Amino acid sequence: MIKRFLAVLFALGLIAVFSIPAAAVDVKFSGYYSVWGFHDDNHNLGDGDDESPSNDFYSQRLRLNTIFQVTDGLRLTTACDIMEKMWGTERQRHFAVGPKGGDVDLPEDESNIDFDKVYVSFDVPFGTFHVGYMPDNQYGTVFGDDIYTNLGIIRYIGTTGPWTYCAYITKKEELDANSDESDADEDWYTAFVNYNWDSGEAGLLYRYINDATMSDDGTPGPPDEGHKIQGHLLTPYAKATFGPVYVEGQIYYAFGDDALEWEESGPGREDVDLDSLTAYIMARVDLQQFYVGAQFAYAQGDDDPYDDEENGYLGTGTRYNPCLILGNWEFNHWTGPTGTANGDEFGVGSQMYNVLFYQVFAGIKPIEKLDIKVSAAYAEPDEEVRGNDDEYGSEFDITATYKIYDNLSYMVGFGYLCAGDYFEGRDDDRGDTDDNYLVMNKLTLTF
Numbered sequence: 001m002i003k004r005f006l007a008v009l010f011a012l013g014l015i016a017v018f019s020i021p022a023a024a025v026d027v028k029f030s031g032y033y034s035v036w037g038f039h040d041d042n043h044n045l046g047d048g049d050d051e052s053p054s055n056d057f058y059s060q061r062l063r064l065n066t067i068f069q070v071t072d073g074l075r076l077t078t079a080c081d082i083m084e085k086m087w088g089t090e091r092q093r094h095f096a097v098g099p100k101g102g103d104v105d106l107p108e109d110e111s112n113i114d115f116d117k118v119y120v121s122f123d124v125p126f127g128t129f130h131v132g133y134m135p136d137n138q139y140g141t142v143f144g145d146d147i148y149t150n151l152g153i154i155r156y157i158g159t160t161g162p163w164t165y166c167a168y169i170t171k172k173e174e175l176d177a178n179s180d181e182s183d184a185d186e187d188w189y190t191a192f193v194n195y196n197w198d199s200g201e202a203g204l205l206y207r208y209i210n211d212a213t214m215s216d217d218g219t220p221g222p223p224d225e226g227h228k229i230q231g232h233l234l235t236p237y238a239k240a241t242f243g244p245v246y247v248e249g250q251i252y253y254a255f256g257d258d259a260l261e262w263e264e265s266g267p268g269r270e271d272v273d274l275d276s277l278t279a280y281i282m283a284r285v286d287l288q289q290f291y292v293g294a295q296f297a298y299a300q301g302d303d304d305p306y307d308d309e310e311n312g313y314l315g316t317g318t319r320y321n322p323c324l325i326l327g328n329w330e331f332n333h334w335t336g337p338t339g340t341a342n343g344d345e346f347g348v349g350s351q352m353y354n355v356l357f358y359q360v361f362a363g364i365k366p367i368e369k370l371d372i373k374v375s376a377a378y379a380e381p382d383e384e385v386r387g388n389d390d391e392y393g394s395e396f397d398i399t400a401t402y403k404i405y406d407n408l409s410y411m412v413g414f415g416y417l418c419a420g421d422y423f424e425g426r427d428d429d430r431g432d433t434d435d436n437y438l439v440m441n442k443l444t445l446t447f
């Protein structure tokens with residue numbers, strides 16, 4: 001009897017708590033819900049008996065952003081992905097969950113509702129502080145940006161006229177609990193300055209990377225041989241409009257000490273210098289109902305992974321998706337890397353590395369709600385690695401996007417990849433390749 005009384009009393013207490021007016025908190029929701037449909041023919045680019053069966057599937061994602069406005073100048077921001085999955089499968093994630101990929105299954109509850117960020121923001125007389133888990137590796141243009149890089153950050157941002165300035169500390173990885181070294185973790189220290197004017201913007205970001213996750217007892221191999229990465233990253237960007245012409249570009253340059261990397265042969269290790277470059281430029285001309293443009297992307301390759309210089313450190317980023325197939329994170333996110341028949345897939349973790357990428361595109365908007373776009377692209381390695389040939393291939397895409405409502409759009413697309421000789425594999429193990437095509441459609445609700 002007493003247990004029942006306490007249970008009823010507890011239930012009444014919960015009702016009372018949740019019935020308290022929350023007028024002091026203003027809650028705002030935003031985000032999107034997307035459903036994809038794919039027909040993917042010969043994803044591994046194999047030929048004959050090595051050709052992969054076609055993939056036909058639907059997938060979805062609900063991205064929900066929530067802002068709790070507690071009072072003027074104080075708010076809490078959260079974001080989560082809800083029921084991100086292929087239709088008809090268990091509640092598990094996708095193929096590429098990080099910058100280096102990996103086929104990882106998550107627990108059912110975690111993959112059904114997966115929180116990516118939560119942070120508090122509070123205004124002070126000289127700017128704003130943000131503290132918590134929030135996006136990192138997103139700056140300037142989409143080139144070089146990552147989709148799922150949400151990390152623990154303490155950030156300050158301020159503005160003075162057209163200038164915006166920011167400084168923050170990022171905890172990339174914490175290994176103190178798993179290592180005898182108290183500093184066996186990875187921290188980033190970042191600052192940037194942006195300038196805005198009527199027809200454009202420009203900025204410069206600097207980052208210091210202190211990676212001690214493989215220092216001393218935290219690294220495999222001989223004892224007392226620390227392996228630390230102490231690197232620097234510089235990335236300027238600019239966006240500008242000149243009449244009907246829009247231009248944007250960005251450069252990433254990483255340099256520093258990628259110390260004590262294992263040599264290819266022998267038990268010893270050697271000092272390695274970090275020296276890596278990526279670059280991007282895109283120009284588009286808008287002519288009323290028509291538009292034309294071109295873009296170029298570059299990610300430096302490394303012709304010898306075992307020399308004293310690391311050149312292939314940087315990629316093009318997972319938010320940079322210029323094609324439907326090549327280097328498209330949203331596609332490879334569900335299917336895994338393209339071109340695995342002979343063991344030499346394109347890119348790593350669904351972004352492009354070691355690449356010279358060229359594309360021209362054109363579009364027409366016959367009516368206000370319809371946008372039809374065609375593009376042709378060509379990609380080749382910057383450096384020949386391990387005897388692979390020097391051509392990734394060419395891709396031809398066509399998409400049509402129609403706005404059913406202002407917040408609801410439907411896109412259909414067709415992409416055809418003419419596979420290059422790179423995917424035939426190494427000189428001593430060369431196989432045949434065949435082309436790949438993709439038919440897709442996508443329904444997106446934004447709110």
